[in-house]
Amino acid sequence: MEDKTASIRAVVIITGLIVVIIVARLSLKLSRAFFLIAGADIALILAVFVCLVIRECYNRRRKLLEKRLVSEGRELRVEYSFLRKVAGVPIKFRLKELEDATDNFRALLGQGGSASVFKGILSDRTSIAVKRIDGEEHGEKEFRSEVAAIASVQHVNLVRLVGYCCLPRGPRYLVYEFIPNGSLDHWIFPGNRTKNHPRGCLSFDLRYRIAIDVAKALSYIHHDCRSKILHLDLKPENILLDENYRAIVADFGLSKLMGKDESRVITTIRGTKGYLAPEWLLELGVSEKCDVYSYGMVLLEMIGGQRNVTVIENGSNKSQRKWQYFPKIVRDKLREGKVIEAVDRRLVGVGAVDERQVKRMVNVALWCIQEKPGLRPSMAHVVEMLKGRVPVEEPPDTQMIVVDLLSIDGEESGLQLGPKIAAMGLDCCDIPSSSSSSFAMSMLSGR
Template sequence: MEDKIAHIISLSLILLLILLLILARIFLKFSKAFFLICGIDVSLIAAILVYMVIRLRFNRRRKQLESQILSEGRELRIEYSFLRKVAGVPTKFRYKELEEATDYFRALIGKGSSGSVFKGILKDGTAVAVKRIEGESQGDKEFRAEVSAIASVQHVNLVRLIGYCTNSSGPRFLVYEFVPNGSLDCWIFPKKPTHKNRNRPGGCLAWDLRYSVAIDVAKALAYLHHDCRSRILHLDVKPENILLDENYRAIVSDFGLSKLMGKDESRIMISMRGTRGYLAPEWLLENGISEKSDVYSYGMVLLELVGGQRNVSVVENGEGRSKKKWQYFPRIVSAKMKEGKLMEAVDQQLLETGTIDEREVRKLVCVGLWCIQEQAKLRPTMAMVVDMLEGRVAVEEPPDTEMLVVDLLSIDEEMMNSDEKPKIVPFRERMDDRNVPSSSSTPCSYAFSILSAR
């Protein structure tokens, strides 16, 4: 705009000087005054032309430099973005970028208690999963600290955090790499006909892949518990939080409930809710949790891999639909193993294929029963679980366990719906008889331990 104005002014001055020269010729003829005016006029016209040429060349050079700087800046940004990805440094996204990437959050691929997950495509073509965290009350400083901790975790069987977004007027977002084959629950449990997302991946996962998934998840949790600078507890290990990549290798995701522990800490106390069917007894009783709580949840996942059904489910009692009872699958597996009929507890879809290694089935069941021991000190560490599954350590017969959690499941639904929620006093007393330390004198309510949503 400035160049255009300068050109108009310069051309206007040249025209005025030429007009002045013509008028001087008409009125002054060839007098000395005419020649004086003519000399001055021509000099001014020449000066204006020289100014225009210099300005034109200067502007051309300036545009070349600006173009070069922009190009170098773009290359630097690309290089910086590449180095951030290589170093695992999370990128801070703008809310508008995530809106465009997810088509304004229309591509819903999952929903949990801590938020919803949407599929998105970034401008560079990277496929991502954007998790919208809902009901988060921590401040920006704490959120950034947690993001940094998650991003620093690098393992082949842990989902990679690409970036985050803090929105002052709305929810926060975590941007993860997109894992194409969905979550494990779609591959081991029967598909519900009423499920909204009928196009999601799923099927019957082969036995060799299930065994591989068990090892992958064990390695991921062992890394979190033993190989990180700060011990990380997942606290929500379940099939929905185990993803399968294009080669059906397991990737553990969703650190929304994770808490960091120092190496010198052995137990933390929290009031956070987990998922029904995966909560360790010490968590239900508010006795504090440790990495052994993740071991318990992992053991439940192992048994679900074998049986292809939920550990805790509701079945009809044969007395009409109004009467239903809880079914606890670990007790069924334990009974079948004692009877020597373990294969009857295996997923029927796998039995139809006829390609199951019974020794591996027995190994997974034994490891799973070790992991769900009610006393945390009897459970193996995740590092030991990896050694047992990979054959470096012999798997002994697990001890009998009373599976006291069944007492909670046997409570009548009518009592559950009553105004007075039953307390788990008998359950606590029985656990006290087994010398499990207690750090809380307040009995834990049934509503806390069982009714937390999946």
């Protein structure tokens, strides 16, 4: 457009100068003034021609450079796309791209305290799950934790970060690969029904394989990464199942990075009640053994097909309701030699359940939920035990302090809990009643 305008102006100027020469010739004849005007006009006409030639050369050179840059840019995009697929490098998305992929964030897959997850399809037909993290301060902290933890790791049982979108103000977005079969809780707990998730009842063999998959993922982030990664929010809702029912550990929003020489770090209590290790609840710092404890609690829920802490109502009288602690039931069944009775009832009557596998899973789970962190095995050792490569010894008897807490009325919640908690051997000397009460409430709270 600019080239066309410049050419029109040049033609108009040259035409005007020629008209001036003709008028000067007719009016001034061959006088000296005519020759001066004619010379000046011819000089201007030549100057306009020179400008047009220079502009045309400049335009040709510019177009060649643009073609070269476009070609090089295309090659760079192809190379970057190749490297991203090979190395798993996350890419930065524009908000408009995510809005188009998710149909303006309409397909809600799930929602948590500070984040929502939406299903989407990219322009190359890749299915994705977009996690929108709301809130400025908490959102920034969760966003950085998740990117730092998962962006640089590669494991078949860890969710893959495809990209991200970070705006100066407003929510932040993480783009993950879409896992078709949803989260584990929809496949092990009866009555857990939502329209956006597939559902069913997993066989015991699949549950056993999933237990190994999750153990492998945790072992990898604990022992095989440059910086030790603590997940700190392991629960069935954060374990996804792919099309082949292989486990994918997701949601690293609360994760922590530790140096190889660090044994424990201090952090605030932000995980899910019911899966938090006792030492974290007592604010004694966290380590990879907190993930081991959470894994043991998840393992027990997979075995029984029920939550570890449930309320048994006695009619309409709420004062007579009772708390049921599934780990204690499992421990008692193991002692009585009736461990098969702890298995999900939907599995016992339908398909074959290997009692040896059940016993092995129960023993591993009880090792993992030991109150003393030093007694819990590493996740690498858990993998070896579940695969049958090393014998699984009978775990020591645990205090299971939560059972005492469940039997205490609200008015007595601050009484005589210090000695009970101290008996766990968690290196705590003086525990005030307020801490004990907080511990009780944390253990008994729902999700």
